[in-house]
Amino acid sequence: MNGETLLEVDDLRVSFRTGQGVLPIVEGVSFVVKAGEILSVVGESGSGKSLTALAIMRLITDPNAVITGSVRFRGQDLLGLPEPAMRSLRGGAIAMIFQDPMTALTPAYTVGAQIVEQIMAHRNAGRMAARTRAIDLLGAMGIASPRDIAGRYPHQLSGGMRQRVMIAMALSCDPALLIADEPTTALDVTVQAQILELILRLRGEFGSSVLLITHDMGVVAKVADRVVVMYAGAIAEAGATRALFARPAHPYTIGLLGAIPRLRGPRLVRLPAIPGAPPAPHDRPSGCGFAPRCAAATGICAAHPPLITHDGHAVACFHARAA
Ligand SMILES: Nc1ncnc2c1ncn2[C@@H]1O[C@H](COP(=O)(O)OP(=O)(O)O)[C@@H](O)[C@H]1O
Ligand SMILES: [Mg+2]
Numbered sequence: 001m002n003g004e005t006l007l008e009v010d011d012l013r014v015s016f017r018t019g020q021g022v023l024p025i026v027e028g029v030s031f032v033v034k035a036g037e038i039l040s041v042v043g044e045s046g047s048g049k050s051l052t053a054l055a056i057m058r059l060i061t062d063p064n065a066v067i068t069g070s071v072r073f074r075g076q077d078l079l080g081l082p083e084p085a086m087r088s089l090r091g092g093a094i095a096m097i098f099q100d101p102m103t104a105l106t107p108a109y110t111v112g113a114q115i116v117e118q119i120m121a122h123r124n125a126g127r128m129a130a131r132t133r134a135i136d137l138l139g140a141m142g143i144a145s146p147r148d149i150a151g152r153y154p155h156q157l158s159g160g161m162r163q164r165v166m167i168a169m170a171l172s173c174d175p176a177l178l179i180a181d182e183p184t185t186a187l188d189v190t191v192q193a194q195i196l197e198l199i200l201r202l203r204g205e206f207g208s209s210v211l212l213i214t215h216d217m218g219v220v221a222k223v224a225d226r227v228v229v230m231y232a233g234a235i236a237e238a239g240a241t242r243a244l245f246a247r248p249a250h251p252y253t254i255g256l257l258g259a260i261p262r263l264r265g266p267r268l269v270r271l272p273a274i275p276g277a278p279p280a281p282h283d284r285p286s287g288c289g290f291a292p293r294c295a296a297a298t299g300i301c302a303a304h305p306p307l308i309t310h311d312g313h314a315v316a317c318f319h320a321r322a323a
Contacts, residue, residue, distance in 0.1 A: 002276050003034045003035030003036045003037065004034065005032045005033075005034055005035075005055070006032075006033050006034060006035050006073065006074065006176060006177055006209050007027060007030045007032065007033040007071070007072070007073050007177055007209070007211070007269075008070075008071070008073075008151075009030055009031050009032070009056065009069070009070075009071050009072075010030050010050075010069055010070045010071075010072075011026055011028050011029075011030055011070070012026055012028070012029045012030070012052060012055055012056075012069035012070075012071065013026055013027060013029075013066075013067070013068045013069075014026040014048070014051045014052070014055050014060065014064055014065060014066070014067050014068050015066045016064045016066070017064040017066065017131075018064070018210075020282070021266050021278065021309040022066065022284060023049050023281050024233060024281070024284075025051055025233055025281050026048040026052055026210075026233050027048075027141040027232075027233040027234045027235060028069070028134060029048070029052055029069075029228075029230070029235055030069075030235070031228050031235070031238065033169065033177065033208065033209050033211055035206075035207070035209055036203065036207050036209055036211040037178070037209050037210075037226065038199070038203055038209070038212050038223050038224050038225050038226075039199075039209075039210070039212070039225065039226050039227070040068050040211075040212045040213070040214060040220045040223070040224035040226070040227045040228070040241070041053075041211065041212070041213045041214075041227075041230055042138065042213075042214055042216070042217060042219075042220050042227055042228070042229055042230070042256070043215065043229060043230035043231055043236075043277050044215055044231070044277075045161070045278070046278050046280070046281070047230040047231055047232060047278060048230060048232075048233040049174065049181070049182075049213045049215075049230055050181055050213065052201040052213075052230075053096065053181050053213055054092060054210070055067050055178050056071050056080075056094075056179065056211075057076065057090060057094065057096055057179065057257070058078060058079070058083075058086050058090075058179065059090075059096075063124060067079065067090075067229060069140060070092055071273075072090070073093070073094065073177070073317065074093075074176075076105075076240070077261050079265040087108065088283070089123070090113050090156075091118055091122055091173060092119070092122040092175065092290065093173075093175055093176050093177065094174050094175055094177045094178075094179065094294040095169075095170035095171065095173065095175035095177070095178050095179070096170065096177070096178070096180070096181065096252055097163075097166050097167055097170045097179070097180045097181065098166070098177065098181050098183075099182040099183065099185050099186060100186065101154070101159070101162035101163050101165065101166040102127055102154065103112070103164070103219050104166050104169065104170075105149075105166060105169075106154075107153065107154055107155060107160065108153075109153070110150065110152060110153055111149065111152060111154060111157070111162075111165045111169075111291050112131070112135070112138075112149075112150025112151055114169060115134035115137065115150070115165070115168060115169045115172055115235070116130045116131050116132075116295070118169050118172050118305035119133055119134060119172045119173065120171065121196055122172075122173040122299065123173060125177065132197045133172065134150060134152055134168070134172065135147055137151060137171060137172055137244075138164070138165070138168050140168070140276060141164040141165075141168045141198060142164065142194060142198065143161070143164055147156045149161065149165070155187070159186055159187055159191075160187050160188075160191035160194070160195070163183060163184075163186075163187060163191070163246065164195070164198070166313075167183070167198060167199075167202075169194070171202060171206065171208075171250050174206055175208055176201075176208060176209060177209045177210075177211065178209070178210045178211070179210075179211045179213075180199065180211070180213065181211075181213045181214045182213055182214055182215065183195055183199070184196060184214075184216075184219065185214070185215070185216075192219075196219065196222050196223050199212065199223060200223055210223075212224060217257055218255050220241060221245060224241045225240065225241060226239065226240050226241060227239065227241050227244055228241075229244075229252065229253050229256065231249065231252050231278065231290050232234070232278055232279055232284050232289030232290065233281075233284070233289070234289060234307075234316065235307055235314065235316060236247060236250045236252045236253060236290065236315075236316055236317070237250040237252070237253045237313075237315045237316070237317075238307075238313075238314040239314060239316065240312060240313070243312075243313055244313065247313075248255070248321070249315040249317065249320040249321045249322075250291065250316070250317045250320060250321075251294045251295065251296050251317065251319065251321075252274070252290045252293075252294070252320070255273075255274035258274075262284065263269075275293065275294060276293040279292065280294075286302070286303075286304070287301050287302040287303045287304050287305075288301040288302075288303075288304065288305050288316075288318070290317075294319075295317075296317075296319040300317075300318045301318055303318075305317050305318050
């Protein structure tokens with residue numbers, strides 16, 4: 001996994017102008033995704049994961065949004081790119097899949113027609129070739145009767161099937177980078193496992209990089225090479241998945257890992273989650289965002305902890321557990 005850097009996000013900030021002033025949501029997030037790597041961004045709901053992804057894709061449409069920092073894809077600054085160039089990257093070299101497949105699918109066309117359109121828009125392919133490729137992709141997604149499914153409308157498909165169709169559509173142009181925002185959250189456990197399997201195969205067969213957003217450390221453990229833990233708009237901890245699971249240093253990460261369901265005997269046991277809830281954006285403390293929920297917090301946590309990197313493992317905590 002020592003490939004070239006494909007995506008480089010540096011000090012990304014997303015705020016919204018409101019009647020009460022400017023509300024910061026993503027407060028300076030930096031990470032890289034290397035070629036062929038699966039990087040997971042994990043954190044509870046409201047931590048700014050989706051806005052980070054949408055900012056990278058330039059899909060934040062709110063006119064009150066203020067986005068700063070830099071996003072480089074193959075060295076090219078995406079935040080400064082003219083919209084037509086950005087549009088040709090989207091669904092081409094960078095594809096995104098959403099938690100809700102209906103965001104990406106149009107109800108009025110068959111799913112096959114939508115994949116064909118996507119292929120024809122981004123590749124120099126005729127309709128027949130595009131159609132063959134669409135069917136092949138649906139088959140590669142583990143769909144047993146791809147021709148039949150291609151002829152159906154989104155509402156005629158199950159949630160898991162729609163998710164497969166959306167992944168097929170995202171992969172139809174061989175994206176170098178796939179951004180997947182909670183792609184399995186709405187699905188039952190069996191389908192979830194199949195979709196994760198697909199994402200792994202995708203990396204194996206297409207060599208794509210994946211930025212996988214999730215709130216589930218179990219998902220991270222299954223697929224990610226590296227992980228970025230976000231809390232209240234900032235990075236709490238980041239590093240190689242194996243190192244981070246073996247030696248989590250931030251009290252928040254330790255809490256998240258404690259909440260992974262474990263297989264004990266015949267049943268999954270869900271361990272207690274971290275008490276409390278993340279602060280709403282307008283209630284974020286000025287220092288460490290996690291301090292109000294943290295058993296280790298002291299007076300110093302009223303200051304913002306710097307993100308300190310040691311051996312590729314980054315932690316933002318004054319009371320980080322020593323490695
Ligand atoms: N257009 C907006 N204006 C104001 N606040 C927003 C807007 N969009 C999202 N937010 C807020 O930003 C926070 C983080 O959102 P999000 O990135 O969706 O978090 P996550 O994906 O980690 O659950 C949420 O509290 C949400 O309410
Ligand atoms: Mg989200």
